[in-house]
Amino acid sequence: MQQLLDQIRIRLMGLGGHGIVFAGRLLGMAAAMSGLDSILTITYSPEQRGGWSRADVIIAKEMVDYPLIDEADIFLATTQQAFSLEFKSLRKGGVFVYESTIYKPTITNEKDYVIIPVPATEIAENVTGRRLTMNVVLVGVITAVLEPLLKEDSVINAIRGMTRRAGKLDASVQEMNIKAFRAGLDYGRKYLQGLR
Amino acid sequence: MAQLLPKVGGIFVQAEDELAAINMVIGASVAGWKAMTATSGPGFSLMQEGIGYAVNAELPLLIVDVQRGGPSTGQPTMPSQQDVFQARYGSHGSYEIIVLSPGNVQELFFLTVDAINLSEQYKTPVILLTEEVTVHLWEKIYIPDPGEYPVLPHYTPSSHNGEGFLLESQLHDERGYNVANDPEQSAKAIWRLINKIRNNIDKIARVEIKYADDNPRIFIASYGCTARSAFAAVKMLRRDGYRVGYLRLITLWPFPSQIIRSKLGDVDTIIVPEMNAGYMAELFRGLGYNVISLPKLGGEMPTPEEIYNTAKGVAP
Numbered sequence: 001m002q003q004l005l006d007q008i009r010i011r012l013m014g015l016g017g018h019g020i021v022f023a024g025r026l027l028g029m030a031a032a033m034s035g036l037d038s039i040l041t042i043t044y045s046p047e048q049r050g051g052w053s054r055a056d057v058i059i060a061k062e063m064v065d066y067p068l069i070d071e072a073d074i075f076l077a078t079t080q081q082a083f084s085l086e087f088k089s090l091r092k093g094g095v096f097v098y099e100s101t102i103y104k105p106t107i108t109n110e111k112d113y114v115i116i117p118v119p120a121t122e123i124a125e126n127v128t129g130r131r132l133t134m135n136v137v138l139v140g141v142i143t144a145v146l147e148p149l150l151k152e153d154s155v156i157n158a159i160r161g162m163t164r165r166a167g168k169l170d171a172s173v174q175e176m177n178i179k180a181f182r183a184g185l186d187y188g189r190k191y192l193q194g195l196r
Numbered sequence: 197m198a199q200l201l202p203k204v205g206g207i208f209v210q211a212e213d214e215l216a217a218i219n220m221v222i223g224a225s226v227a228g229w230k231a232m233t234a235t236s237g238p239g240f241s242l243m244q245e246g247i248g249y250a251v252n253a254e255l256p257l258l259i260v261d262v263q264r265g266g267p268s269t270g271q272p273t274m275p276s277q278q279d280v281f282q283a284r285y286g287s288h289g290s291y292e293i294i295v296l297s298p299g300n301v302q303e304l305f306f307l308t309v310d311a312i313n314l315s316e317q318y319k320t321p322v323i324l325l326t327e328e329v330t331v332h333l334w335e336k337i338y339i340p341d342p343g344e345y346p347v348l349p350h351y352t353p354s355s356h357n358g359e360g361f362l363l364e365s366q367l368h369d370e371r372g373y374n375v376a377n378d379p380e381q382s383a384k385a386i387w388r389l390i391n392k393i394r395n396n397i398d399k400i401a402r403v404e405i406k407y408a409d410d411n412p413r414i415f416i417a418s419y420g421c422t423a424r425s426a427f428a429a430v431k432m433l434r435r436d437g438y439r440v441g442y443l444r445l446i447t448l449w450p451f452p453s454q455i456i457r458s459k460l461g462d463v464d465t466i467i468v469p470e471m472n473a474g475y476m477a478e479l480f481r482g483l484g485y486n487v488i489s490l491p492k493l494g495g496e497m498p499t500p501e502e503i504y505n506t507a508k509g510v511a512p
Binding site for chain 2: 025032037038039040041042064068070
């Protein structure tokens with residue numbers, strides 16, 4: 001799909017704590033590190049606990065001018081709430097990715113979209129023993145959608161370069177994320193193969 | 197800043213309010229430090245008296261105003277460009293000030309350095325006027341190595357007979373002595389402050405012009421985050437065969453009138469999208485152009501499509 005577009009607009013949304021912003025940073029960093037331009041905007045709901053968070057990433061071969069997303073090419077929703085709020089922003093023909101162990105969305109015109117259900121929490125637990133790597137599994141699935149524009153190695157480099165406030169993430173956390181990412185990538189590749 | 201400044205020998209202070217913040221920055225500047233503070237609309241209003249003080253006492257410092265929608269507490273976390281005139285004339289009395297408007301995250305970096313350099317060069321406070329959209333963006337930037345980008349040393353007033361110096365917020369002569377009761381000397385003091393900016397507009401002010409090679413008679417002129425939408429709109433218009441040029445104000449104040457006049461030539465119409473009630477459009481109108489103002493209030497950036505549709509209606 002990506003060859004047809006000047007830029008790819010990705011909207012990631014879920015519950016605060018699902019690692020949505022981290023996922024957005026990973027995708028944006030991976031794109032930036034592989035010579036593409038990328039831009040990330042983060043939005044939160046006003047609740048202090050239990051609200052949604054959203055990360056909008058634009059990836060492009062040329063510099064991104066208008067930084068916001070009015071319409072998404074790829075939409076990831078890890079919760080029913082995120083799905084209900086923002087599914088409408090996905091364009092016709094766009095890719096919808098959702099976390100299938102958390103909820104089952106009801107979509108009226110299924111044929112208008114490429115829909116990828118991902119049991120990301122389950123995959124995360126099986127592969128890393130930690131449910132919280134679910135977001136990185138989903139980054140893997142989205143990378144599969146974006147290949148070959150976004151490459152596996154770029155995301156792995158981004159995972160290694162990822163920092164948090166206190167500095168770099170521990171090597172063990174990095175390795176766990178890489179495992180989760182590879183599992184998601186593998187799942188995504190196979191799923192897309194099945195659609196062809 | 198709180199985490200990074202101490203690592204490079206800087207000091208970060210969390211002030212109790214914006215009045216304290218601007219006055220701490222003033223004090224730091226006098227005491228030999230390069231100093232800056234950052235705030236949003238209401239805080240910027242509170243800082244205005246201090247800004248005037250720094251203008252009159254000729255202290256180099258930087259104030260960053262990340263504009264939100266207003267007036268009053270207005271729209272926290274929503275972007276706007278409604279402080280362009282507060283930045284220019286927010287403090288009382290006649291004065292001129294330098295205000296820069298970064299268009300993206302890379303420019304936030306470089307224009308911050310430029311702003312501090314200008315403040316040191318002209319011994320005056322400088323304002324970096326940006327918007328919520330720009331400062332909350334994550335994008336690719338290049339950070340130069342130390343020494344790669346010019347950085348001016350900090351200016352501190354020379355001492356008076358080896359015993360410190362006079363710092364006077366009333367009008368004063370070049371020695372620092374109060375001349376507030378002397379009309380002639382007072383006028384001279386105000387004009388000197390004004391003219392050090394006005395007489396150097398060509399050196400201070402910068403605009404970015406693109407898509408001008410085929411002398412388009414229509415330009416879209418903007419600044420800050422809105423210029424991103426304007427640029428996307430010009431690209432779309434060019435793709436569809438419309439001759440439309442692009443102008444971006446990097447320096448809002450002093451307003452670069454001469455530069456715009458000399459570079460635009462035979463332009464008929466200028467379309468000015470901005471996130472306020474059409475303030476900068478008036479400045480372009482003052483230059484004698486036919487101006488289409490595209491004001492947008494409410495906290496959303498104008499989209500490229502909105503600008504495109506307006507331009508398409510008038511473009512040849």
